[in-house]
Amino acid sequence: MTRNLKKxxxxxxxxxxxxxxxxxxxAAGKEIIILHTxxxxxxxxxxxxxxxxxxxxxxxxxxxxxxxxxxxGDAIQGAPxxxxxxxxSIIKIMNAVGYDxxxxxxxxxxxxxxxxxQLAPRMKCGYYSCNFVxxxxxxxxxxxxxxxxxxxxxxxxxGVTTPETLVTSTPKYFQDKNGKFIYSFCEDQTGEKVxxxxxxxxxxxxxxxxxxxxxxxxxxxxxSIPYWSxxxxxxxxxxxxxxxxxxxxxxxxxxxxxxxxxxKEVLVxxxxxxxKSLGKMTIKEDGTITSELVKDLKTxxxxxxxxxxxxxKKFEPILKQPxxxxxxDLTGDxxxxxxxxxxxxxxxxxxxxxxAYRFVLxxxxxxxxxxxxxxxxKKGVFTYNDLLEAFPFGxxxxxxEATGQQIVDALEVGASAxxxxxxxxxxxxxxxxxxxxxxxxxxxxxxxxxxxxxKGERRVKDVMINGKPIDLNGKYTIxxxxxxxxxxxxxxxxxxxxxxxxxxxxxxxxxxxEYVQNHLNAKIKEGYENPYGAGRITIK
Numbered sequence: 333m334t335r336n337l338k339k340x341x342x343x344x345x346x347x348x349x350x351x352x353x354x355x356x357x358x359a360a361g362k363e364i365i366i367l368h369t370x371x372x373x374x375x376x377x378x379x380x381x382x383x384x385x386x387x388x389x390x391x392x393x394x395x396x397x398x399x400x401x402x403x404x405g406d407a408i409q410g411a412p413x414x415x416x417x418x419x420x421s422i423i424k425i426m427n428a429v430g431y432d433x434x435x436x437x438x439x440x441x442x443x444x445x446x447x448x449x450q451l452a453p454r455m456k457c458g459y460y461s462c463n464f465v466x467x468x469x470x471x472x473x474x475x476x477x478x479x480x481x482x483x484x485x486x487x488x489x490x491g492v493t494t495p496e497t498l499v500t501s502t503p504k505y506f507q508d509k510n511g512k513f514i515y516s517f518c519e520d521q522t523g524e525k526v527x528x529x530x531x532x533x534x535x536x537x538x539x540x541x542x543x544x545x546x547x548x549x550x551x552x553x554x555x556s557i558p559y560w561s562x563x564x565x566x567x568x569x570x571x572x573x574x575x576x577x578x579x580x581x582x583x584x585x586x587x588x589x590x591x592x593x594x595x596k597e598v599l600v601x602x603x604x605x606x607x608k609s610l611g612k613m614t615i616k617e618d619g620t621i622t623s624e625l626v627k628d629l630k631t632x633x634x635x636x637x638x639x640x641x642x643x644x645k646k647f648e649p650i651l652k653q654p655x656x657x658x659x660x661d662l663t664g665d666x667x668x669x670x671x672x673x674x675x676x677x678x679x680x681x682x683x684x685x686x687x688a689y690r691f692v693l694x695x696x697x698x699x700x701x702x703x704x705x706x707x708x709x710k711k712g713v714f715t716y717n718d719l720l721e722a723f724p725f726g727x728x729x730x731x732x733e734a735t736g737q738q739i740v741d742a743l744e745v746g747a748s749a750x751x752x753x754x755x756x757x758x759x760x761x762x763x764x765x766x767x768x769x770x771x772x773x774x775x776x777x778x779x780x781x782x783x784x785x786x787k788g789e790r791r792v793k794d795v796m797i798n799g800k801p802i803d804l805n806g807k808y809t810i811x812x813x814x815x816x817x818x819x820x821x822x823x824x825x826x827x828x829x830x831x832x833x834x835x836x837x838x839x840x841x842x843x844x845x846e847y848v849q850n851h852l853n854a855k856i857k858e859g860y861e862n863p864y865g866a867g868r869i870t871i872k
Contacts (some may be wrong), residue, residue, distance in 0.1 A: 362397050362398065363616055364483045364615040365392055366399075367392075367400070367402070367611065368610075369611065370403065371405070371406045371437070371603075371605040374410040375410065375606030375607055376640055379608045380610055382426075382429055383633045383636040383637040384631065386633035398483035402434070402546070402548050403435070404550055404577060405434075407437070408440055408443075410606075410706065411721055416651075417647075420451070432480055432489075434457055436452075436459050437550035438500045438550065438579070441506075442501055445515070458478070460489070460491035460548070463517050464516075465517075466516075477489060479540055483615075486541045486542045486544075487544050488538070489537075489548055490534055490537060490546070491549070492533075492551065495781070496556065498513070498519060499823045520779045523564055523568065530569050535571070544573045544615060545573050546575070546613070549565060550578045550579045552577065553580050554753065555580055555752055555753040555754065562600050562602075566591075566598045567591065567592060570594040570596070573599070575601070582602050582604065584602045601623045608627075611625060611626075612624050651717035655849070656714060656854040657855050658710070660856075662681040662708065664679050674757070675755060675757045676750050676752065678865030679865055680863050681708065681722070682702065686699070686700045686759045687847065690761040692851070693843070694811075695731055696798065697808055698762065701756050701759075701813070702759060703822065704727060705722065708722070719845065723841050725840070726841075729840060732809070732812075734808060734827055736806050739763075744773075744775060755822050756824060763796060764794075764796045764870075765792055767869070767870070768791050774787040
């Protein structure tokens with residue numbers, strides 16, 4: 333071969349490499365996508381539908397995108413399919429969808445700690461939480477983090493679960509038989525312990541080579557204890573690129589950003605609840621991260637659709653049983669705005685279930701925490717399934733004897749966040765009360781969020797029991813759930829030393845069924861026409 337010919341081939345080869353180079357770079361440089369969900373609460377067929385989420389992930393992969401799918405907690409509880417399978421069916425479905433990183437929310441523990449520890453290994457990708465620890469050893473119960481290689485880059489995921497879990501799930505699940513806490517979520521009264529746990533986990537994945545770090549947290553904003561919120565975590569840590577949030581059922585409008593401890597912006601995203609939207613974070617080729625909410629998906633994954641139908645069919649015979657007929661919608665929402673109301677105002681559904689407890693349990697009064705009411709009972713014939721969707725926790729009914737002082741303390745806890753929401757906001761029967769919202773809350777809680785005292789003037793006024801002013805030293809029988817009256821749920825520990833008259837005699841749904849069929853002759857009519865209730869709670 334002559335020298336000139338060699339030069340020609342060399343030049344041609346160089347030109348070919350130059351022409352091909354941009355194609356190679358583009359092929360290797362596909363945008364990395366992190367899809368995320370939160371607070372599904374067993375709503376696998378609601379809104380977008382979990383089968384469409386599965387197909388969307390597959391479609392993005394077919395387009396050449398490296399993709400991961402994460403969940404920020406509260407997936408396995410909240411509807412009959414979860415309760416009747418104690419979480420098993422939802423785990424199977426999430427495995428079929430192909431989740432890559434999952435954390436426990438507070439309601440992952442609602443079937444008991446023993447059950448959660450049975451379910452955790454069945455989640456193929458694993459459960460992760462950096463702040464869920466054994467009190468005695470201080471060692472994490474779950475792995476704190478995970479590194480996933482996407483598009484040739486190491487992406488670190490760190491999990492964190494709100495310390496509110498100790499009071500918003502059933503407290504006894506985290507205690508030994510003597511009532512001593514044996515599990516912790518790094519709770520204190522400043523948030524510092526959680527910040528330290530998160531930062532330690534973030535530093536570790538960075539040392540392991542993570543080029544990006546996503547914090548997946550069940551933390552929230554509205555209604556969350558401020559120093560445990562996603563904003564507080566972001567502001568008190570660094571080296572986190574983005575936070576995937578849950579717990580408060582909000583849809584953060586992108587781009588939602590918080591300034592971190594190093595003065596840099598951190599993206600924070602949350603998608604609502606029950607698949608109202610799908611979160612999508614994109615790592616661009618220039619390294620920047622964007623966030624969006626996907627609210628319309630067209631195509632379903634047929635394998636997941638089939639599996640969902642199979643799991644639902646297992647429970648059809650019991651779920652389709654008719655219970656009674658409602659002559660009006662019984663709701664926990666504000667019909668004017670569509671916003672949830674049962675955690676900061678009276679509703680006819682709240683009145684209804686409180687009446688069910690009082691009449692069936694035969695007590696002076698009943699108190700129902702608004703956080704236990706989760707869905708509307710629509711006008712017309714309703715089924716066992718409808719009741720389980722409205723009351724998904726399987727709470728057991730209990731009767732205690734308590735003082736007037738304990739009762740007003742409980743009401744004060746529930747009203748402390750108004751106009752914000754509180755799961756302990758009390759729907760009542762056999763009594764009435766007023767909340768003066770002009771008075772700042774003087775509620776004092778301990779490091780775990782449990783009631784300690786009320787300092788200064790109280791927000792709750794004019795408490796009446798069966799038409800008479802409450803006697804703070806008097807004793808009253810109260811019907812309600814073991815969660816509130818026995819286990820100190822929502823921080824309502826003022827009742828824990830009360831005299832226990834009846835313990836776990838039936839589930840909340842069984843009590844409601846008995847009320848409907850034996851007290852109302854299977855028709856819910858007079859007294860519940862107003863969606864805002866019968867005037868038992870006054871807000872001023």
